[in-house]
Amino acid sequence: MPPEAVEAMIGFEERYGGLWYPLLNSNGMEHGLDGEATIHLGIDGWTFRGILDGDRTWPVDILPDQRTAMTLAGRTRIVNSSVLQRLEAHAQVLQVRNWPHATFAVATEPGQEPTVIGDGLPALDVEATGPADRWWVGSGTAMHLELHVWWGGEDIWIARCFAERAGNLAATVDALRHAVTGGAWRDEDWCGLCTHVVQPAHVCLPDAGKQSGRPRRNNPPR
Structure with missing residues (x-):
């Protein structure tokens, strides 16, 4: 070796x-x-x-x-891209996970990343962004694309939008939807941050707290 x-x-x-x-x-x-x-x-x-x-x-x-x-x-x-980038991405999750947020999914061809046009998005957090994570963070808002499934007929990326004030969340979601041009948007019925089932386009609020729920979906055979 x-x-x-x-x-x-x-x-x-x-x-x-x-x-x-x-x-x-x-x-x-x-x-x-x-x-x-x-x-x-x-x-x-x-x-x-x-x-x-x-x-x-x-x-x-x-x-x-x-x-x-x-x-x-x-x-x-x-x-x-590095262990440090992994830590920075996780730090971003912990910083905004209790903000009001909405969860979606984006499907791409196997091995392909979503194409994102940066216009209208907050600044890209370069330190937290890597091959399976993309973070855009602004004043009171954040957007996250995270690779969730890569072993099937298509790759599934989880898209999360956060806003410190719930009234700003709709605009944040619209901005990300317009920015992602490569990939098919899908409704997502599971919030991995709150660990509960949600209705399509549902807004999770901080006081909802954690609820007991099913295990993470799409777990592959080991």
Whole structure:
């Protein structure tokens, strides 16, 4: 195995080993080498297991250049441009998750990202944006595209719009709908932030709180 892969593994453990935080549920994101440290050769190069994604309850692989990859239903996808970008994206979720929000879905061809025209959107949060996350954040508003399914006949991206004031949410949704030109918009009946079933285009309000609900939909066979 190449020395740079071993160095990357040691550097990851020194910087992120022991880091743990919850995101959408109580399982949390667990960082660190677990058990016997092993480096694997995959389709994207040498990788090692460094993160356990508590929301998907599945491991995340780290490449020597700090990109991350996840394999579900036998399909590997690069999901973050770096571990730090992953942390920034999660920090954005935690910052706005209790704002009024609406959830939709966008379907694209396998391996394709939604085409987005930036006019009319808040500034792109470059630090939080990667291969499976796009964040636009402005004063009191935020928009998020997140890759959710990539192992079927089409890719499914979850689109979320946030507004600090509920009265501004409709305009935020309209702006994102007009900006996304590549992909088919779909109604989404599950809010992963509130973990409950919602009606199409339903607005989730902060005081709705968490409700017990079904497991995350579209979980693939492992």
